[in-house]
Amino acid sequence: MLNTQKATSMANHVVNTVIMWLFCLTVLMLIVPWQIISPNFAKQVEANKIFIYFALVIEISNFITQGIITLVSAINHKNYAKRLKKGVVTAVESLDFAERALLREFVLQRKSVLTLPLSEPTVRNLVDNCVLRIVDTVDEKTHKVEVIISKEARPYITYKAIGLTLGKMTEEQISQIMNARPEYAKEKMMQPNRVVVGAQSVNQLYRNKKESSEAAA
Numbered sequence: 726m727l728n729t730q731k732a733t734s735m736a737n738h739v740v741n742t743v744i745m746w747l748f749c750l751t752v753l754m755l756i757v758p759w760q761i762i763s764p765n766f767a768k769q770v771e772a773n774k775i776f777i778y779f780a781l782v783i784e785i786s787n788f789i790t791q792g793i794i795t796l797v798s799a800i801n802h803k804n805y806a807k808r809l810k811k812g813v814v815t816a817v818e819s820l821d822f823a824e825r826a827l828l829r830e831f832v833l834q835r836k837s838v839l840t841l842p843l844s845e846p847t848v849r850n851l852v853d854n855c856v857l858r859i860v861d862t863v864d865e866k867t868h869k870v871e872v873i874i875s876k877e878a879r880p881y882i883t884y885k886a887i888g889l890t891l892g893k894m895t896e897e898q899i900s901q902i903m904n905a906r907p908e909y910a911k912e913k914m915m916q917p918n919r920v921v922v923g924a925q926s927v928n929q930l931y932r933n934k935k936e937s938s939e940a941a942a
Contacts, residue, residue, distance in 0.1 A: 741791065748784040751777055809855060809877055816854035817881040823847045826905040828856075828887045831874060833906070842869050842909050856882075 754777055759767035770777065820828070827847050830839060841848045843863055851857040858875040874882055884891055888902065 744784055744787050747780065748788075751781045751784060755781070813855050813875070813877045814881060816851075816856050817878060817886055820886065822905070823907065824851055824856075825886075825888045826902075827851065827907055827910055828874070828882060829889065829902065830906065830910045831882075832884075832887070832889065838871050838873050839910060840869050840871050842867070844868050845907075845909055847907070848872070 754770055755774075759770055824847055827841075828851075831837065838860065843849060843852070843859075848857070852859060852872065855875050856878045857872045859870050860873055861871040863870045894902075
């Protein structure tokens, strides 16, 4: 898909360049005093002036068409961006329990990219609502794919939106968050030494997990 778009863009650039050169040549043929430079060529220009004007009309029409297409494309892109933003805001505001738990994994694992099964309804729903964006092809064997929080959704995925706080959390809150973690999204090995300055609630989650592991050992 990307290669096709690139090829189309390249072809349009070549066509526009050729037409621009033809336009320049056409204008020169009409404004240069060929009678002084080459009387014979001037006669040829005069004899074919109707065709030269016809070519000039086509070239100008092409530029006008390109301008209209560019303007319409820009308007459509702006309207699409507005609709996308509105859809993302609505999706974030109506996140359910499972979706919040999944989005918390980006914070808990300190990762910007997670490998998740696209077959999971929660993952699929967040992708369809443009909250998550796929960054790689789906693995045919595991049906998993790498996803990130979309650029449009990032400003709205706050601690509050996903059920976290910047301050201290109670043991009950920590327990609820850790128990709500989706099994399909957990990383195999948690690195206990990771810390984020200012994120007290997240540090509590890590300390709680570390202490539980040490107690069990």
